Amino acid sequence: MAEGSDAIQTLIAQVARLPGLGPRSARRVVLALIRRRTGQMAQLAALMAEVAERSRECTRCGNVSESELCPICADPARANGELCVVEDVADLWALERGRAFRGRYHVLGGTLSALDEIGPDELGIPRLIARVGDEGIAEVILALNATVEGQTTAHYIAEALVSTPVAVTVLAQGVPIGGELDYLDDGTINAALRARRRL
Amino acid sequence: MAEGSDAIQTLIAQVARLPGLGPRSARRVVLALIRRRTGQMAQLAALMAEVAERSRECTRCGNVSESELCPICADPARANGELCVVEDVADLWALERGRAFRGRYHVLGGTLSALDEIGPDELGIPRLIARVGDEGIAEVILALNATVEGQTTAHYIAEALVSTPVAVTVLAQGVPIGGELDYLDDGTINAALRARRRL
Numbered sequence A, B: 001m002a003e004g005s006d007a008i009q010t011l012i013a014q015v016a017r018l019p020g021l022g023p024r025s026a027r028r029v030v031l032a033l034i035r036r037r038t039g040q041m042a043q044l045a046a047l048m049a050e051v052a053e054r055s056r057e058c059t060r061c062g063n064v065s066e067s068e069l070c071p072i073c074a075d076p077a078r079a080n081g082e083l084c085v086v087e088d089v090a091d092l093w094a095l096e097r098g099r100a101f102r103g104r105y106h107v108l109g110g111t112l113s114a115l116d117e118i119g120p121d122e123l124g125i126p127r128l129i130a131r132v133g134d135e136g137i138a139e140v141i142l143a144l145n146a147t148v149e150g151q152t153t154a155h156y157i158a159e160a161l162v163s164t165p166v167a168v169t170v171l172a173q174g175v176p177i178g179g180e181l182d183y184l185d186d187g188t189i190n191a192a193l194r195a196r197r198r199l
């Protein structure tokens, strides 16, 4: 029982499984929370319980939401005919921080992967195709990561849309090779968005 | 509201303040917790609330504890006349993982710092001196980090004990210059403990 009580050990193990953390950082985090005499741990626990209770997936775009439709899907001003496809809600957040894109999103929740048995259905691609017709989309912007998986998925979606009149574009300059959107600064992401080209 | 609801933004801001995390890792962590459909966030929240409710400081040594005395202070077999002084509970955990030390601890909770107004009282050094007499301590092992602050604090404690018959030792070989205990593997920490020398 080197790391204190069973509850503390279980907590450390759970925190260590979070992205970007490991056993050592998990120990530091848990100790810091125990140490702060201000009730920081209890406060954080209450906040997490609240977020867990309230958070759901927007039924239309896959964004994190507190209601059936997320604020972006519920805002009629965002129905400008542009639909931006992202891998992940973190990428949607990165684009929203840039404040340059005023259309709507489609969150895939990952990339195509034969190994992990993630096919078009798992990524909601049929639903994406349906949205293009239903919502009068004129342009689909494929804002996927500049990784092999991201580009393979982008090409699959472009193929699936080839028989429709929609323009398919991709983010252009500014996204470094192998780079991930969520790492870019707002200026770079906006430049890439402005310079988008047809695929 | 780039990062979802107010509750999510507050949660991200709180997580970002934890040691080793920042805004970007906090967003990843919170999203991962929202995403896992298994109720991971609610589970973690419940566990944190439990740990917050139960955890206190051992009144004798400063270790994290569920009772007035921690399991080490409550175990008569650990009263072997050796008292190991550490900066932090994380260092105590690191030594316990090594399984070489069978005495008791004194957790300072930091190092002397004029800048941060942390003096001997804030670190419980008078209480440490009292323990040496009260508990029949024969050897005080100063297992502080090999940093300037750690070594300054070690020398202060050694000075304060100079008029007592207790042997004051420090961890020797194996602790790299500028290194922090909690980063060392168990073998290194045990070697340093075995080769400890008088200060």
Ligand SMILES: [Zn+2]
Pocket: A058, A059, A060, A061, A062, A063, A069, A070, A071, A072, A073, A074
């Ligand atoms: Zn939505």
Ligand SMILES: [Zn+2]
Pocket: B058, B059, B060, B061, B062, B063, B069, B070, B071, B072, B073, B074
């Ligand atoms: Zn104790």
